[in-house]
Amino acid sequence: MPPTNRAMRLLAWAFWVAAAMAAPAQAQEAPAVPGSGSTADHSKFPALKGPFSSGLEVTQACLSCHTEAGDQVMHTLHWTWDYTHAETGQKLGKSSVINSFCGNVGSNEARCTSCHAGYGWTDVRQPPPSDPARVDCLACHDRSGQYTKLDNMAGHPPLEPVPAGAKTITGADAKPVDLARAAQSVGAPGRDNCGNCHFYGGGGDNVKHGDLSSALIRPDLATDVHMSPEGGNFTCQTCHVTEDHRVAGSRYAVEAKDIVDAHLLGQPRDAATCESCHGNRPHAATPTGMKLNDHTDRVACQTCHIPSFARGGVATKTLWDWSTAGKFKDGKPFAEEEFTQSDGQHLHTYLSTKGNFEWAENVVPFYGWFNGTVEYTTAETVFDPSLPVEINRLEGSAADPDARIWPFKQMVGRQAFDTERNVLLHSQVYGPQTDTAFWTNFDWSKALQAAAHYMGTDYSGKFDFVDTQMYWPITHMVAPAEDALKCGACHRPEGRMAGITGVYIPGTGLPPGGIIGLALLAMAVAGVAGHGLLRLLGRKGKGAHHG
């Protein structure tokens, strides 16, 4: 046998042995599970192949399988923007309330309803169009990352051809959306889906809430221990549990004190509270932990665990003074950018369209008693204009067992009101085609008159501006445990609880018992010193041996 032949055989033998040894291993290796968490790959559905010429066509395709989804969404607050408070009876919701940011939706629709979870709601005096195909599925379920909504088209996305200068709801330059790609990408909402509206409320990144900003799309651990990919990597609905498209959590009726049965921990609940997962006594049974657990009935988790908001490098608007809007420089509207964010970005501090602003990062919250109920100053609420008007009054006090001390963003405003009737006024700011809207015509009397007429409210025709305050519960941006407030942050004179009344907080100042006690101690020391002095004098006088 030639040597080469033998070598070939040897090689072949080695191959077979190796193959035989490898074979069982191959047989045991299961094929990869398809679908990555879902039983459906939406890119395989013929209905989603496209092409689509509008958002509505995509929704119709979605509804061809998810037959009840549109109807479900139309029963939610994301659709109705209408909320009647069970306790106060007030009619709230975005379509009704006046806030201290852009003011009101009515008469500004196509702009404000750009964040509506639907397409084409152009008159909020009426409910949104009663048509399941007008529900915007993609706003929440697009996972391609390129779906967006124009900032002035009542919820419609930018499509070819995009008008020059068009912007999206996040303030970015609008690019045409590939609807088929978006439709095939659908999945459970990510942080960006919710954030596209909720991070940009009030006209920009983190303007409104203070604890909801683009910093939460990929936050580091120090910014949000739950949402950080280094931490829990939560999406919004990890806590804001949804059922039939109804999302848990409300800013009008907050679950301010959630008493959880410890035996049911871990069971699915639809309350978006810390206690849902952590319970009411979450600290370890150490001396310190037990003391901290004693706080949970009167102090909200957020109070210690969110030491400051607007963290992660995005500032929040803390003051908006509408009264200075309308000034011109050289006959033209102008802008000032006096605030520099930590990333170097300059933020507007004056706009002729909007007035003066103040901004802040890493803001120490305002603290107040809160039982979860807020009462709004609506267009009908008469107030005393010599005092700051509370746009949303927080209910609760130390004497209210359902109230706890909560952290808030306190928004300071100056807003138009009717000097005859002492009520807040609606304003029409958006309306490029009108000769009344403030942003187009810079004339308050026209803008206020037009809004009053549109909303059907009485207006005396006389207006001025009143100081306002608005409160935003702080509940996101939970810091890692080691960054939580230490006891001394509150238990000190002029500490964080300085404005809190009705509860005894040790360390914030000497109570009467301490003052009397100190006096007693001082008398003892003085008495002893006097006694000692007399003994010394007596000894000198008598030359005595004792004493």
Place this chain on the structure above:
Amino acid sequence: MAERKVLVYTRFNRLWHWSQAASILVLLFTGLRIMGLHGVLTFGLAVTIHSVVAVALMLLWAFTAFWLLTTGTWRQFAPRRAGLWQVARFYAWGVFRGEEHPYRKVLRRRHNPLQALAYLALKVLLFPAVFLSGIAYLGYGLWDDLDPSGWAIWAVANIHILTAFAIGSFVVAHVYLLTVGHGFREHVKPMLTGFETVDLTPEQEAYLAAEEPRRLKP
């Protein structure tokens, strides 16, 4: 009557005294911190130390109460009027004139009447007040639902603080009085060694010599 050095402070007695003294100093120090009167520790650490030492002291006190009752030592602190006036007069007057302390220590009564009265007040008034208010304070989480107005915890805190200052005042007077008479060192020594000079009756001396010779120093 013969003056002899006799073991009057047993080992438990001394351990009780000094651990109580140390605990009270730690409690006063951390208590002042909690009130915000100094900033040497963090508030949280001060609260932890205060709570742990308080619980330890209460345990010690429980043991001590048991010991006082079962051994009959409690009689040392029973109040009596005899000699009270003389002692009070001494501290208010005689001590300035170099007079001798009117009280002679005997085996059954190692404290002078004023001293016994002061210690009794400490034991039956101040300590129970500070312990009970402290327990109520520490366990507020268990009864806070009965106190929706927060008035009760305010009252408890004030009682606790006021009593603590009264105990602090006692400590000041107690330490000062060690300087009266034979001097500070002479007065502290018995609480370290246990031996104190007392007047013994011949019967007591004979009994101790026969039955408990270790309690008598030659």
